[in-house]
Amino acid sequence: MPRPSNTAERRAQIARALLKIMAERGYEGASIGAIAAAAHIAPGLVHYHFESKREILLAAVALLAQDHRDRLDRLLAAAGDDPAAELRAFIDAHLRVGAQADPEALACWICVGGEALRDDGVREAFAGALEGAVQRLVAIARRGARARVFSLPRAEIDAAAAAVVATLQGYFVLAATARHLIPPGSAADAAWAMASGLFGLSPATRRASR
Amino acid sequence: MPRPSNTAERRAQIARALLKIMAERGYEGASIGAIAAAAHIAPGLVHYHFESKREILLAAVALLAQDHRDRLDRLLAAAGDDPAAELRAFIDAHLRVGAQADPEALACWICVGGEALRDDGVREAFAGALEGAVQRLVAIARRGARARVFSLPRAEIDAAAAAVVATLQGYFVLAATARHLIPPGSAADAAWAMASGLFGLSPATRRASR
């Protein structure tokens, strides 16, 4: 009569504790002891559920990415079938700060980017999440192009999507480190102007979606 | 007769050593010992020239920013007085990879962004560098607007400049962690399309500057 395994929840609990600490102290600053304390468990338990600290990071990145995907799914679903609306929703999901803004996730995401420089596993996860975003945009662009809502050459879709993702990522960094450089409320609009320009949205529609 | 002080050079030497190590191991991974080894000096000497490891980081960020400013000065000077050419040169300076690309500086810059989340001094230096970039763009935009090369409302100049800087910063992150997402050669062109759009450059001039 063994006790039912709770490993899955524990792992998530620990990974979330890492995110919490990492947001304010960085990955290196998130000691196993601090993580355990944040998760309200004994330090030794951490390494019962994870091989190494790095594994926790990988799990945490996966959580972060999943959370983000989920949120995006929700917000894009509300955009219905209109590619322009989807594009706008995509941008707003990333840049509209409001009730659902999550500064912790933002800080973590930047930390993860830093770790990705040195750890292939992290890089893969990080790049994977970015790629996911790019592919969503590509899908939106293709549908929009087919529906003649966008008018950009097939060959430029990838570049346009990457540019949009880069802009969003860059805004993250600015928002987290030099917020005063972004005129309040301007981020989403500027990104939208830029994206709709790249996607070849007609000026009329463009303005309508502001 | 005291020997002439060489503190200034030593400090630069040490700060550059930090950059070298930090590029591949991160800030935490750059131990004083490793820095000293990279600078070809004894470990004890490091703390003779710097109060603490953090001071080295601050000096290194300053170096990084100065190097970047210098490079930008050089490249913008070549653009003459034409605001559109300056804008293009500004973008190319950041995204054109070629002989002068510096992956080490790139990695360091991302690391510094991460540290900026936690250290106010680093944040100031990092944000200061970003602000410098924004202001250059603002200056270009103003001159361009006055010369009717750009047609963007005064009130939107700051937002546009911030958006461009965000895009460049975002491309840095992508280039360092998920280069395959950027179609080769597309970064500068996409950023240019975006920037010239935001700045209200006439389509004709836009194409001419590709």
Place this chain on the structure above:
Amino acid sequence: MPRPSNTAERRAQIARALLKIMAERGYEGASIGAIAAAAHIAPGLVHYHFESKREILLAAVALLAQDHRDRLDRLLAAAGDDPAAELRAFIDAHLRVGAQADPEALACWICVGGEALRDDGVREAFAGALEGAVQRLVAIARRGARARVFSLPRAEIDAAAAAVVATLQGYFVLAATARHLIPPGSAADAAWAMASGLFGLSPATRRASR
């Protein structure tokens, strides 16, 4: 109706698992987890059957000694009643390497000798096994002396037996750590020469038993 106790087998199973691990990682290196894995049981079960890790070691030493005794019984029985043959069989049982050689037991035995330095219980078991070997030799020597096959003074029997046991033990160490120092096949013969000399076996019989 309680299920029938299987404690005895479980204990043996666990102790044998310790021997297996200890042979290649030493006693300290044999973690409870590793032992449990080698025994194909859950880690928690180990401490149900044993008070402590040390108890497992004691049980393992007992097993090792018993195995050795059993093997010796079998081999000496084949030597019939002839003291010289018994002596030779005794030596061969320890030094003839062949199908029945057991490098795992050899390594364990040396480990146990090391632990005996620090743990009185282990020392007793280890010394007990050595004493058993000495006593067997003493018995053989006494019978041989009575039968005039050996010609050594009563007072020297103990010393001779101890010397033989020391030699065997020493060969174990050499075999396990510096096998190349032992000319192949020479161990049993040299030990025999030495033992028969100490026991005062007539040169003729000596040669006959080679």
Place this chain on the structure above:
Amino acid sequence: MPRPSNTAERRAQIARALLKIMAERGYEGASIGAIAAAAHIAPGLVHYHFESKREILLAAVALLAQDHRDRLDRLLAAAGDDPAAELRAFIDAHLRVGAQADPEALACWICVGGEALRDDGVREAFAGALEGAVQRLVAIARRGARARVFSLPRAEIDAAAAAVVATLQGYFVLAATARHLIPPGSAADAAWAMASGLFGLSPATRRASR
């Protein structure tokens, strides 16, 4: 004006501290903290002078072997040119317990033998020391054979030397773990009887050297 390096002495100091602790707690039981305490230095200093705990062990084994070689040199020098006397001195050096007996070194030697099972570096050092002993015996045997003091075939010299070394090593183990099995004072005599037998010393000389 750097401080003169004291690394060599520090290393020896630390290695000797390890021997001291290892004698009573074993290698695993000799924690870095305990070693540092025994050496009267701060814990951190240990790893300034040694890469790893294992390196300390290797240094300690080297010290142990060197000490032993030195002692042997001294004792053998006193035996003059007489091979039989040298053989006797060799045995006495190892088995005569008296003022110069060193139970700490004895315990360490057995520990080292245990570690040799698992660590190739240790094995090499341990086997090297044993080989040194064998070679000394071989040299004595050769000179004795040439001088017709010993009468053993060339081909058996190696085996005889190995047998003697095995016996000495075995006596070490017995002395450290089951001393009561060795009739007091019998070890050197029994080993001598055995060695002189193997070396083919004439019975007359044999008795004379007791």
Place this chain on the structure above:
DNA sequence: GATGAATGAGGCTTCATTCAT
């Protein structure tokens, strides 16, 4: 009996910093 989670101590190692020379 059996399972696997939980605990907390302790080990090795790294490191920023200080200090004697």
Place this chain on the structure above:
DNA sequence: TATGAATGAAGCCTCATTCAT
């Protein structure tokens, strides 16, 4: 200025042992 030894505090990880089920 410069050197390299010295210090002590963490940090990651392992582990024997206990416990709830």
